[in-house]
Amino acid sequence: MTMERRNPNSLLGLTLLSLLAIASATVFFEEHFDDGWENRWVKSDWKRDENMAGEWNYTSGKWNGDASDKGIQTSEDYRFYAISAEFPEFSNKDKTLVFQFQVKHEQKLDCGGGYMKLLGGDVDQKKFGGDTPYSIMFGPDICGYSTKKVHAIVTYNGTNHLIKKDVPCETDQLSHVYTFILSPDATYSILIDNVEKQTGSLYSDWDILPPKKIKDPEAKKPEDWDDKEYITDPEDKKPEGYDDIPKEIPDADATKPADWDDEEDGEWTAPTIPNPEYKGPWKPKKIKNPNYKGKWKAPLIDNPDFKDDPDLYVFPSLKYVGVELWQVKSGTLFDNILVSDDPEYAKKLAEDTWGKQKDAEKAAFDEAEKKREEEESKDDPVDSDAEDDDDEADSDDAESDESEAKAETPETEEGDVHDEL
Numbered sequence: 001m002t003m004e005r006r007n008p009n010s011l012l013g014l015t016l017l018s019l020l021a022i023a024s025a026t027v028f029f030e031e032h033f034d035d036g037w038e039n040r041w042v043k044s045d046w047k048r049d050e051n052m053a054g055e056w057n058y059t060s061g062k063w064n065g066d067a068s069d070k071g072i073q074t075s076e077d078y079r080f081y082a083i084s085a086e087f088p089e090f091s092n093k094d095k096t097l098v099f100q101f102q103v104k105h106e107q108k109l110d111c112g113g114g115y116m117k118l119l120g121g122d123v124d125q126k127k128f129g130g131d132t133p134y135s136i137m138f139g140p141d142i143c144g145y146s147t148k149k150v151h152a153i154v155t156y157n158g159t160n161h162l163i164k165k166d167v168p169c170e171t172d173q174l175s176h177v178y179t180f181i182l183s184p185d186a187t188y189s190i191l192i193d194n195v196e197k198q199t200g201s202l203y204s205d206w207d208i209l210p211p212k213k214i215k216d217p218e219a220k221k222p223e224d225w226d227d228k229e230y231i232t233d234p235e236d237k238k239p240e241g242y243d244d245i246p247k248e249i250p251d252a253d254a255t256k257p258a259d260w261d262d263e264e265d266g267e268w269t270a271p272t273i274p275n276p277e278y279k280g281p282w283k284p285k286k287i288k289n290p291n292y293k294g295k296w297k298a299p300l301i302d303n304p305d306f307k308d309d310p311d312l313y314v315f316p317s318l319k320y321v322g323v324e325l326w327q328v329k330s331g332t333l334f335d336n337i338l339v340s341d342d343p344e345y346a347k348k349l350a351e352d353t354w355g356k357q358k359d360a361e362k363a364a365f366d367e368a369e370k371k372r373e374e375e376e377s378k379d380d381p382v383d384s385d386a387e388d389d390d391d392e393a394d395s396d397d398a399e400s401d402e403s404e405a406k407a408e409t410p411e412t413e414e415g416d417v418h419d420e421l
């Protein structure tokens with residue numbers, strides 16, 4: 001926000017300013033939600049006729065590093081959210097693609113997404129929703145204890161492909177910056193708060209193309225391949241008399257009860273107890289096999305089904321940025337969105353926005369937490385139970401909300417992300 005206050009109502013001005021700052025960077029889209037943002041963004045009517053479309057709140061949130069620096073925040077629970085902005089269409093062929101945004105979950109998110117999408121082609125922005133095809137979906141997703149990850153879904157030839165590596169997301173109630181960088185050599189990086197969390201290649205970390213190498217289906221394990229790691233010790237012999245050791249023996253400590261009558265009760269015999277000498281049926285010792293060659297593996301050969309696509313990383317049309325979410329509990333605030341070709345520019349932008357505000361935001365959050373705790377301890381604990389049911393930060397509430405979340409998530413929703421895969 002520091003940047004656009006110099007240029008209060010001109011996105012173009014801001015872009016030019018950015019270009020001056022780092023001469024090599026091309027900024028395809030940059031949004032700090034200053035005045036006029038509503039002219040650049042289109043709220044979708046998706047789910048509106050079912051009364052399930054949530055309203056956005058234009059705010060800096062309950063705690064922030066600068067109250068005048070606003071973003072857009074989900075403001076209604078159990079709602080779908082869909083909003084998008086258009087930018088001049090481009091292809092990332094031969095370019096590095098950088099997609100970055102800032103997101104804060106003030107509500108202690110227990111089930112919901114905080115991700116954004118890049119879309120191409122022609123999208124009816126008024127109808128933008130969960131079924132609208134997209135090119136990239138990127139950002140944090142949280143549901144219960146099991147899902148706390150950064151999504152990085154890329155669409156290739158009409159199919160969505162999920163990253164295979166696990167990238168944990170931030171789970172606190174503060175702002176964080178998520179960055180996805182995709183290079184023309186098909187390598188990528190995922191950063192959170194300007195720190196690299198994952199890196200690799202589209203070839204290895206997504207199943208987009210068939211694998212380059214496969215196990216040779218013709219190869220057979222050689223007859224004499226010994227893959228037994230342990231064998232029975234041929235030297236080990238059953239000790240003499242081993243099988244004569246009884247499993248149970250009479251209890252030497254037992255005595256015939258004083259009132260035992262041999263005539264009435266029959267001849268007294270001591271009860272039996274497990275024999276400490278008895279070691280079970282004899283088994284020869286196992287030893288390491290001196291001829292062990294390791295597990296046999298088929299040699300790898302070139303996969304005949306693999307056909308390289310040097311344009312694997314290319315999205316021929318990128319034209320919109322959008323948020324499309326389901327939220328059980330609202331309070332997710334987006335800001336400082338960037339689509340560029342320059343990781344350095346993105347890094348500096350994050351430093352100049354989030355980086356300059358994060359300490360003040362943390363202090364404001366700590367202050368808010370302190371106030372909340374004081375207020376809670378003032379309340380009669382018996383009453384507070386009944387009155388506090390909209391207190392998001394209460395840990396007991398968090399738990400019950402989670403089960404609620406699971407029960408009430410509409411089937412289409414969680415399915416949403418997963419069905420598309």
Ligand SMILES: *[C@@H]1O[C@H](CO)[C@@H](O)[C@H](O)[C@H]1NC(C)=O
Binds near residue numbers: 057058059060061075
């Ligand atoms: C918008 O956010 C502010 C700051 O958190 C809050 O005071 C206000 O009640 C919110 N408005 C709506 C309509 O949710």
Ligand SMILES: *[C@@H]1O[C@H](CO)[C@@H](O)[C@H](O)[C@H]1NC(C)=O
Binds near residue numbers: 157309
């Ligand atoms: C793209 O999809 C079509 C239809 O599903 C398929 O026939 C074709 O082989 C795919 N191309 C690549 C490069 O995966």
